[in-house]
Amino acid sequence: MILTRKIVVRLVAIGLLAVILQLSFFSQVAVFHTSPDILPAVVVSLGLLGGTMTGAVSGFALGFLLDCLLVQPLGGGSLVLLAVGYLAGMFRERFEIHSPLVPPLLCMVLTLFAELGFGALALMLGVDSAVSTLVIRDLLIKSIFAFFLGWPIYLGLRRLLRPALVEEPIVRPRSGRRPSVLGA
Amino acid sequence: MYRKQVRRRRAVLALLVVGSFALLTITYGQGSNGVQRGVSTIFSPVQSVADRALKPARDLINWFDKTFDARGKESRLQSELEVARKQAVGVKAALAENAQLRKLVQLDRGGAIPGGYQPVTGRVIARSPTIWFADVTVDVGSGDGVKLNDPVINGDGLIGTVSAVTPGSSQVALIADNSSAVSAKVVPVGVQGVVKPNVGDPGDLILDFIDSAKHVHRGQVVVTAGWRGQGIDSRFPPNIPIGEISRASLEEQEAQQQVHVRPYADLRELDLIQVLTGGWRG
Numbered sequence: 508m509i510l511t512r513k514i515v516v517r518l519v520a521i522g523l524l525a526v527i528l529q530l531s532f533f534s535q536v537a538v539f540h541t542s543p544d545i546l547p548a549v550v551v552s553l554g555l556l557g558g559t560m561t562g563a564v565s566g567f568a569l570g571f572l573l574d575c576l577l578v579q580p581l582g583g584g585s586l587v588l589l590a591v592g593y594l595a596g597m598f599r600e601r602f603e604i605h606s607p608l609v610p611p612l613l614c615m616v617l618t619l620f621a622e623l624g625f626g627a628l629a630l631m632l633g634v635d636s637a638v639s640t641l642v643i644r645d646l647l648i649k650s651i652f653a654f655f656l657g658w659p660i661y662l663g664l665r666r667l668l669r670p671a672l673v674e675e676p677i678v679r680p681r682s683g684r685r686p687s688v689l690g691a
Numbered sequence: 692m693y694r695k696q697v698r699r700r701r702a703v704l705a706l707l708v709v710g711s712f713a714l715l716t717i718t719y720g721q722g723s724n725g726v727q728r729g730v731s732t733i734f735s736p737v738q739s740v741a742d743r744a745l746k747p748a749r750d751l752i753n754w755f756d757k758t759f760d761a762r763g764k765e766s767r768l769q770s771e772l773e774v775a776r777k778q779a780v781g782v783k784a785a786l787a788e789n790a791q792l793r794k795l796v797q798l799d800r801g802g803a804i805p806g807g808y809q810p811v812t813g814r815v816i817a818r819s820p821t822i823w824f825a826d827v828t829v830d831v832g833s834g835d836g837v838k839l840n841d842p843v844i845n846g847d848g849l850i851g852t853v854s855a856v857t858p859g860s861s862q863v864a865l866i867a868d869n870s871s872a873v874s875a876k877v878v879p880v881g882v883q884g885v886v887k888p889n890v891g892d893p894g895d896l897i898l899d900f901i902d903s904a905k906h907v908h909r910g911q912v913v914v915t916a917g918w919r920g921q922g923i924d925s926r927f928p929p930n931i932p933i934g935e936i937s938r939a940s941l942e943e944q945e946a947q948q949q950v951h952v953r954p955y956a957d958l959r960e961l962d963l964i965q966v967l968t969g970g971w972r973g
Contacts, residue, residue, distance in 0.1 A: 527734070530817035530828070531741040536752045537959050544820045560700055567707045571714075575730035576738070577819050577826055578855035578862040582714030589707050622821065629823040629869060629890075632719065636869045642891030645822045 508557035514671040518553070521664065522565060525549045526572050541645045543652035545660065546573065547621040548614040550588050552661040554595025555610055556668055562592030580632065587624035591617045607658070614657025619650040728857045731828075735816065735860035739830050742816040753960060774910070808928060808970040810844075811835050815961045816860070822891050825868040826854065829964055834858045836968045840926050842915075845964045848932035848955035849873065849915060853966060861966065866933070867893035867958050874916040874925050875933055877907045883916055886933055886952060893958035896934060899949045906944060911936045913952050928970055 508514070525546060533543045546569055554562025570584030577584075595613060604610070623646070665672070718724055813831035831837050833856045841853045843863045851871065855862040864870050866886060873886040875898060884901040898913060913936065917929025938951035 527737060527741050528745075529820050531738055532745040532749060534818035534820045535742075535815070535960075536749050537756050538752060539756070540959065541822075542818070542820065546820060560703060563704055563707055567711065570711075572730070573820070575727045576734055576817065576828070577824070578727050578731065578828075579819075579824060579826070580715055581718040581724070581726070582711040582716075585714065586708070586711035589711060593704065625821040625823050629821075636871075636888045636890050637897060638890045639892035639895065642822055645891060649822070 508561050508668070508673065509671045511671065514668065517667055518561075518565065521549070521553075521667065522569050522572065526569060526576065529573075530576060538652070539648055541648040541652070543656060544618060544622070544649055545653075545656055546588065547591050547618040548653050548657045548660045549664070550592040551595040551614045551617045551657065552610065552664045554592040554597075555599045555604065555613065555661065556665055556672060557596065558600055559593050559596030562594075562596035563589050564592070566590070566592030583625070583628045583632075587621050587628065590624065591621050594620070610661035611654045611657035614661070615650045615654035618653035618657075619646060622646050622649055727855070731857040731860055735828070735830065735832075735857065738816045738828065738860075739814075742814065742830075808967040809836065810965040811837060811968050812963060812965050813861075814963055823869065825851075825865040825871075825888070825893060825958065827851075827863050827865065827961060829861050829863055829966070830859070831966060832857050832859045832861050835966075837861050837966050838968065842927050842931065842967045843964055844931060844967065845956050845961060847957070848934065849927065850954075850956045850958065850961060850964060852926060863964070863966075865893070865958050866896060866954065873927060873933065874918060875913050876916045877901075877936065878912050878914055880905060880907055880911065882907050884949075886913065889951075894953060895937070896952040896954055897949050898936070898952050901944065901948050901950065903945045903948050906941065907936055907939050907950055909936050909939055911939075928967065 529544065529546050533545055536542055550562060550566040550569060553565045557565075566588035567585045570586065570588035571581065573579075573584040573588075574581045595617060598613060626642070811831050813829040813835075815827045816830045817828035819826045829843075837853055837856055839853055839856055842849065843851050843853060849866060851863045851865040851868065853861045854864040854870070866873055867888045867890075869888060869890050871886075871888055874883070875886045876883045877898070882901050882905045884898045887897050887899050889895045889897055898907075901907065913933045915927040915929055915931045915933060916925060917927050917931075918925045932955055934952045934954035934956075936950055937953035940950075943949055
């Protein structure tokens with residue numbers, strides 16, 4: 508990703524909008540008793556579009572803002588979303604995305620990873636209460652929501668950040684092909 | 692050149708990871724700090740506007756969820772209504788007796804909110820996205836008289852306590868949050884215990900540490916105990932409804948000294964709340 512001042516402003520605006528939408532809308536909407544979490548999907552999309560550094564930095568920033576607004580111990584959200592962004596970026600750098608199913612699938616898997624990460628962090632910081640088995644249901648439903656929300660989020664962000672994206676040649680010599688996932 | 696780039700990337704990544712751990716270590720257990728107060732102060736008006744603007748869309752989606760839910764609840768509610776009708780007769784008699792007793796001991800405070808407390812009405816403007824923390828942000832803060840640890844209620848009963856305050860907003864740790872513990876009693880039997888969350892299921896709380904010799908039953912009401920001792924008091928005023936016993940097996944009561952409580956307040960869908968400011972506190 509080519510980072511100009513305009514693109515950085517867009518990235519900041521995307522981050523702010525995502526956090527505010529999450530806290531004021533998605534967290535307060537219940538479908539099948541579970542609220543969607545779009546932040547991991549946003550970070551995954553940024554990682555897929557910009558690579559490891561963009562993913563990691565945007566994950567850290569979104570997590571930091573989230574922790575600030577929720578008055579939670581700072582650093583927890585940053586650590587989890589940083590890992591999510593970095594993993595998405597690493598995927599982009601290692602594999603080619605041939606199938607349109609890859610971004611939503613990755614959003615689904617990494618949202619599950621993020622929720623497990625938040626859970627692990629909460630347990631490490633000392634949850635002194637019983638944990639309901641309904642947590643598993645909520646985790647799975649959140650991941651499914653991420654699958655369906657991941658695709659429009661990815662497309663929207665790709666459109667917004669198009670001027671900064673490094674276009675890769677469509678046809679490559681056979682010998683130079685990189686491994687791909689879910690595609691020929 | 693490539694190696695330099697890789698080295699720089701690794702350095703940034705290491706810096707971010709170390710930064711996260713450092714922030715976590717420094718700020719853990721401190722409540723709110725200056726950075727969080729500043730960010731909350733800047734963002735709470737924006738969140739408030741976004742909350743109001745997005746309310747119609749949110750209500751629409753929640754309406755679909757409630758419609759699906761209502762179909763399953765209809766039959767259960769009908770059977771509960773029959774039980775409630777029978778109980779209402781007994782409650783009326785108890786209320787009359789209670790009014791007389793209150794007059795006798797001059798405890799009549801004339802409402803559900805205990806005397807000395809000033810309710811400040813607010814609206815939920817944000818909510819934690821993860822299932823591990825049950826926190827909400829409300830649009831009233833220290834500027835409205837809200838203080839740390841103030842109890843928070845809604846029309847149905849207790850919902851939590853204020854866990855952090857900024858001038859324009861407050862953070863409320865719900866009774867379903869993993870940090871919550873509320874001293875409570877079962878009425879009319881008077882069994883006391885601590886209401887703790889069952890993380891991940893805000894519709895199921897646990898009344899823990901109860902006296903296993905006294906048995907409680909399904910349907911009995913759980914209210915705040917609101918005890919006062921010498922130099923140490925409960926954070927909650929007495930007799931605020933929390934919920935009712937939903938499961939109370941003898942095995943669980945005797946072996947684990949706990950029963951399950953269904954909160955009156957729907958902790959998944961909160962809108963208007965009241966912070967009880969003033970009053971006595973520990």
